[in-house]
Structure formats: structure tokens, C-alpha cells
Amino acid sequence: MAKDFLLGPVLSFRGLGENDTWKVTALIGIKPGAPEPLLQVEGRDCPAPTQLLATRKARYLRYDLSCQQQKAERRVGYGVAGGPVWHFTVPGKHLAPRMAYVSCNGFSDPTVMRSHVSQANAVWEDLLYSHDKLVRIRNPGPGDKLLDKEQLWHEVRIHDKGLQRFHLLLMGGDQIYFDSIWHQLDELKKWIGLSRDQQLNFSVSKVLDEKIAAYYFDLYAERWLPPGRRPWGSEPNRDAADAMARIPTVMMWDDHDIFDGWGSYTPEMQRSPLFQRLFHHARRAFWVFQMQQVLDDLPALTDSTPTGFSQQDPLYAAISWKQRLAGDPLALPLLDGQPGYTWAFRAGPLAILVADLRTERSRTQVFGSSTWSRLKEWLNGLEDKGEFHHPGTRCQHLLLMSSVPVVHPKLTLAETALDGFGQDHVLDSSADDLKDHWSHDDHEGERTRLLEVLFDTARSKKVRVTLLSGDVHVAARGGAFRRDQPASEGWGLIPQFTASAVVHPSLKGWLEQLFLATLNKCARTPQQAGPQYQVEMMLFPGHNQYVMPARNWLALELEEAHDAKLWATWRCEGEKMFSNHLHTVPPVR
Structure with a gap:
């Protein structure tokens, strides 16, 4: 029956539950009249699935695959009764999960997608090979270590050998690219050619609204389980679908999950009827496919801007997620009282904060006031015991x-030049890409506020904070520093690891190479973030430049020790093989 799946299975991690429950769900799409598949996990029947969405073309079901953590990690099998079987790996009690981080799973330009289809999944293939064959590294030497697939991570860093599969797949944005909507729908192709006034006042008909809704829902199935791939139960495809079926995901959207540049257009364009309907349907699709929540549980966003105040920023009313999702035992642990989807969880000595940078974004803000309050509340409550106390387990690392x-x-x-050009052009991403950055003049103040909150957490909780990012189609390493605290003191340094992209091509064309040279030149100059903080890029490990122009993914692992180091290894695609680039982050002492 799995050969008839329209989408999935897509695994989703839902956080830790009571009694050491490792909460995992699986999303599956089937035809409207098809019988519900019987899924089994560890040899027992799964509970009846929850229907997340039903359309004329498909039904989307969420199955509960949750299981108990044991002293040691273990593989858990699940599958369709009498059909194919998949496996995911559950970490041992009180231990941090091993993770892989990816972003930008697609192409901005559909013509590029067609021309790269034969090699589009090369990085996913490498990640999945690592998932199956990984043996950890010990004492890497200086410079690049080029390893082909038969040599992959063949040295041993920690005493144990054997297979070291990933427990979580962190997907940091652009899980799907909806930019193609401007080329695929005739009404939107015509909209592009209208004058600005006509665009701002363009009325979305009922017919067009239905087309937009269908496009956002249907593209997930088309991209996440492509019709041309080999069916489940045959030879593995080693693509994104394979990865999402075998490693529970932790997802957060970015602009391409809506369309390129969402949140960085002018306030007039952001609030135009067409843009609002596009966002409305993108938000609903994100809720179902990436959050794996029941569509009927998603409330509408309401504008809370007081009468007479500026409409510059979208001041959406906060949502009581705790109350809204009270009837769903598998609901994601969203921070309560925010308009967006920021969520967080603890797993042994590790905490992960999954930040929503899109719901409230505008030219002049990233988070609204309620989200800032909820973020600080959660961080202030980041005590040793976490949500579920394990004796002797202290939170040592926080990943944002x-x-x-x-x-x-x-x-x-470039910011100065593009501020006056390229405004509101949906097919030209140059201006909005720069306006998206935390380092842009419009967001620098809020970046300083973020650093202040994170450094305060690092100091007061004695926890190492590390930033994980994507978006920019290069691999890179950087850091933020408190100027009055030497990095050797521990909490005065916040490292950042950038891993991008897993599918989207990196900077290869001659114009992109010129941009790359400019990027590396600008990276030499540290940035001041308010009176206390300095932000700077660092040479990429094993590379003579600050950014690595290659598709890549990032492996993250915490040592099983009292003072556990975080090991980060980028796997960067080369012409003939992948290269390893490793960096370690000590805990706060």
C-alpha cells in the first residue's frame, strides 16, 4: 500500500514526554477514497491516525510512533503492515541527540531545477550514507581532509565503534520553494506586469484564491515525494523523502516556504490583498505539512494595531497555543502567547530553541513584543531540571x-544602493535578500537585543549558546563576543554555524564569484553591535576564506561527558568528493 502514498512518511519530533517518552509522529498522504493504512511500530499497531487535512485530491494523516527511551540508544522499526519498513533511532535516557542540520531544500528558479535534476540529491545522498555508515572522527589534522564515501569518517574519536545514526534532522528553513507560483499561475504572471498601483489594489477572485490554496497544498506532495522516484520498498532513492522517513525532523519556515523575500517588502505591498492571501495559504500549508498539526486548530491571525498607530509593522495578536492545542497530546511545544510558531525543548544536557523569524517580520522588525516576552520567559526558566527532570542532568548547550x-x-x-532600487520586485531577490539580514541597518538594533538576551542566558545559566543558520547558500563560521569578557571565560562567546544549501546551488557563476570575492573582503571587518558586543566572521575550518561556496550539511554531536564538547562537522560537496570541516565548542566552565 505504501506505493500508493501521495506523500510521506515524514517523521516529526514532538519533544520529550513524561516517563521518558520520545514523541514522534509520521505524516502520510493518501487518496480521498483509499483505506487508512495500518501502521505498526515496534511490532504493535499504531493508534488510529489523526486527520490533519482533507482536500478533493488527498487526505493527510498523522500517526503516533512515540516510544520509550531506554538506557542505551536503539533503532525503532515502523512500517505498513505487510509492506515496507523504515527505522529511526532513539537516543538513550538523559543523553543529547545526534543531529544533522540542513537548509534550502530546493531551487528558486524552476528552470534550474530541471537542469540540475540528475544531481539535485547528491548532498542528501551523502547525509544518508553518513546516517548509515557513520563512525566518528578522532584528532583531525590541519587543513582539508578529503574523504570519499568509502573512507567517510573512518577514524574513531570516542571509544565506541559501530553505526552512529542521527536522532534528529534539523531543517532550518526553505524546506520547499514556492517561488514557482509566480510562473505557474497565469493570473500571477499577469500581475507581475501591472503597474505598482494596480498591483497594490489587485483583487483576488474566489477562483484565484482556490488556485493559490491548491498550489500551496499540492506542491508539498510534488516536491517531498516526487512522482518520478522509485516506490517505497524498492532500491533507496537517497533523497529528502528518504531522510524525512528515517530521521525525525525539527522544522521552521523561512521566506521561500511562503515566497522569496516575504517580510522584506514595503508595508504597502506586504498588506496588499494578493500578498495577504498568499501568506494566508502558505501559513495553513506550513501548519499541516511542517508542523504536522490539525488545520482546524490553526486560528486566523488578527491585526492588533491600535487605531491611529502606524501600520509599519504587523502587530498580530498573541495566540494562546496552550489553550488552543490542549486537546492534542502530540502538539508541538509552542511558546504560549505569541502570534508565531517559535518552539523549544530539552533533551538531556541539550536545549533547542526553534525561532520563527517570518510570521511577524517586516522591514523594521523580526519579532513582535509578545514574542520577545515569551522568548525571555522560556530562557529564564531554563533551569537544570528542564521540563522533565533527570537526576544529574544539567543543560550545558543551547542551540538557537x-x-x-x-x-x-x-x-x-550594496545595502545603500539597493535600498532605492528593486523594491517589491518578486522576481528579483537581490534587495530583499540583504534586507532579510540581521546585520542590515533596519535590524541591527534588534540583533543587539537578541545578543543581549542570549549573553544574559549564557552568563546566568552557565550554558553555552550556539547559533545554527542557513539561507545564504554557503557554509560559514562566525561568532559574537562580549568585549568586556574574554572568550576564555566561556559565556562571553556565542559561536554561529551556517550550513546552506542542501539542494540549492551555491555561488558558481562568474557574477556570483564576484559577489563571493566581495563577501570575503567584507568578512574581514568586525561589526559592532551596540556598545558591548562585537560580531565577526572567522576563517572557515580547513579553508583559506571566510565562506565556503559549496552545497553542504552539518553534523552536530555532544560528547557523553561531564563537560561535554559540541562537535560540529560540515560536509561540503566538491567536484569529485566531499570534504570534512570540523570545529568544536566547549561548554561554559
Whole structure:
């Protein structure tokens, strides 16, 4: 029956539950009249699935695959009764999960997608090979270590050998690219040619609205389980679908999950009827496919801007997620009282904060006031015991998933030039890409506020904060520093790891190479973030430049020790093989 799946299975991690429950769900799409598949996990029947969405073309079901953590990690099998079987791996009690981080799973330009289809999944293939064959590294030497697939991570860093599969797949944004909507729908192709006034006042008909809704829902199935791939139960495809079926995901959207540049257009364009309907349907599709929540549980966003106040920023009313999702035992642990989808969880000595940088984004803000309050409340409550106390388990590392890099070269001249050009052009991403950055003049103040909150958490909780980012189609390493605290003191340094992209091509054309040279030149200059903080890029490990122009993914692992180091290894695609680039982050002492 799995050969008839329209989508999935897509695994989703839902956080830790009571009694050491590792909460995992699986999303599956089937035809409207088809019988519900019987899924089994660890040899027992799964409970009846929850229907997340039903359309004329498909039904989308969520199955509960949750299981108990044991002293040691273990593989858990699940599958369709009498059909194919998949496996995911559950970490041992009180231990941090091993993770892989990816972003930008697609192409901005559909013509590029067609021309790259034969090699589009090369990085996913490498990640999945690592998932199956990984043996950890010990004492890497200086410079690049080029390893082909038969040599992959063949040295041993920790005493144990054997297979070291990933427990979580962190997907930091642009899980799907909806930019193609401007080329695929005739009404939107015509909209592009209208004058600005006509665009702002363009009325979305009922017919067009239905087309937009169908496009956002249907494209997930088309891209996440492509019709041309080999069916389940045959030879593995080693693509994104394979990865999402075998490693529970932790997802957060970015602009391409809506369309390119969402949140960085002018306020007039952001609030135009067409843009609002596009966002409305993108939000609903994101809720179902990436959050794996029941569509009927998603409330509408309401504008809370007081009468007479500026409409510059979208001041959406906060949502009581705790009350809204009270009837769903598998609901994601969203921070309560925010308009967006920021969520967080603890897993042994590790905490992960998954930040929503898009719901409230505008030219002049990233988070609204209620989200800032909820973020600080959660961080203030980050005590040793966490949500579920394990004796002797202390939170040592906090990972913040920020889809857009907090630390990135600042292109001052380009910002100045593009501020007056390229405004609201949906097919030209140059201006909105720069306006997206935390380092842009419009967001620098809020970046300083973020650093202040994170450094305060690092100091007061004695926890190492590390930033994980994507978006920019290069691999890179940077850091933020408290100028009055030497990095050797521990909490005065916040590293950032950028891993991008897993599918989208990196900077290869001659114009992109010129941009790359400019990027590396600007990366030499540290940036001041308020009176206390300095932000700077660092040479990429094993590379003589600050950014690595290659498709890539990032492996993250915490040592099983009292003072556990975080090991980060980028796997970067080369012409003939992949290269390893490793960096370690000590805990706060």
C-alpha cells in the first residue's frame, strides 16, 4: 500500500514526554477514497491516525510512533503492515541527540531545477550514507581532509565503534520553494506586469484564491515525494523523502516556504490583498505539512494595531497555543502567547530553541513584543531540571535555530544602493535578500537585543549558546563576543554555524564569484553591535576564506561527558568528493 502514498512518511519530533517518552509522529498522504493504512511500530499497531487535512485530491494523516527511551540508544522499526519498513533511532535516557542540520531544500528558479535534476540529491545522498555508515572522527589534522564515501569518517574519536545514526534532522528553513507560483499561475504572471498601483489594489477572485490554496497544498506532495522516484520498498532513492522517513525532523519556515523575500517588502505591498492571501495559504500549508498539526486548530491571525498607530509593522495578536492545542497530546511545544510558531525543548544536557523569524517580520522588525516576552520567559526558566527532570542532568548547550544568520558579512555599499532600487520586485531577490539580514541597518538594533538576551542566558545559566543558520547558500563560521569578557571565560562567546544549501546551488557563476570575492573582503571587518558586543566572521575550518561556496550539511554531536564538547562537522560537496570541516565548542566552565 505504501506505493500508493501521495506523500510521506515524514517523521516529526514532538519533544520529550513524561516517563521518558520520545514523541514522534509520521505524516502520510493518501487518496480521498483509499483505506487508512495500518501502521505498526515496534511490532504493535499504531493508534488510529489523526486527520490533519482533507482536500478533493488527498487526505493527510498523522500517526503516533512515540516510544520509550531506554538506557542505551536503539533503532525503532515502523512500517505498513505487510509492506515496507523504515527505522529511526532513539537516543538513550538523559543523553543529547545526534543531529544533522540542513537548509534550502530546493531551487528558486524552476528552470534550474530541471537542469540540475540528475544531481539535485547528491548532498542528501551523502547525509544518508553518513546516517548509515557513520563512525566518528578522532584528532583531525590541519587543513582539508578529503574523504570519499568509502573512507567517510573512518577514524574513531570516542571509544565506541559501530553505526552512529542521527536522532534528529534539523531543517532550518526553505524546506520547499514556492517561488514557482509566480510562473505557474497565469493570473500571477499577469500581475507581475501591472503597474505598482494596480498591483497594490489587485483583487483576488474566489477562483484565484482556490488556485493559490491548491498550489500551496499540492506542491508539498510534488516536491517531498516526487512522482518520478522509485516506490517505497524498492532500491533507496537517497533523497529528502528518504531522510524525512528515517530521521525525525525539527522544522521552521523561512521566506521561500511562503515566497522569496516575504517580510522584506514595503508595508504597502506586504498588506496588499494578493500578498495577504498568499501568506494566508502558505501559513495553513506550513501548519499541516511542517508542523504536522490539525488545520482546524490553526486560528486566523488578527491585526492588533491600535487605531491611529502606524501600520509599519504587523502587530498580530498573541495566540494562546496552550489553550488552543490542549486537546492534542502530540502538539508541538509552542511558546504560549505569541502570534508565531517559535518552539523549544530539552533533551538531556541539550536545549533547542526553534525561532520563527517570518510570521511577524517586516522591514523594521523580526519579532513582535509578545514574542520577545515569551522568548525571555522560556530562557529564564531554563533551569537544570528542564521540563522533565533527570537526576544529574544539567543543560550545558543551547542551540538557537535562526533561519537567517545573525553573524554574516555586512555589505554596506550594496545595502545603500539597493535600498532605492528593486523594491517589491518578486522576481528579483537581490534587495530583499540583504534586507532579510540581521546585520542590515533596519535590524541591527534588534540583533543587539537578541545578543543581549542570549549573553544574559549564557552568563546566568552557565550554558553555552550556539547559533545554527542557513539561507545564504554557503557554509560559514562566525561568532559574537562580549568585549568586556574574554572568550576564555566561556559565556562571553556565542559561536554561529551556517550550513546552506542542501539542494540549492551555491555561488558558481562568474557574477556570483564576484559577489563571493566581495563577501570575503567584507568578512574581514568586525561589526559592532551596540556598545558591548562585537560580531565577526572567522576563517572557515580547513579553508583559506571566510565562506565556503559549496552545497553542504552539518553534523552536530555532544560528547557523553561531564563537560561535554559540541562537535560540529560540515560536509561540503566538491567536484569529485566531499570534504570534512570540523570545529568544536566547549561548554561554559
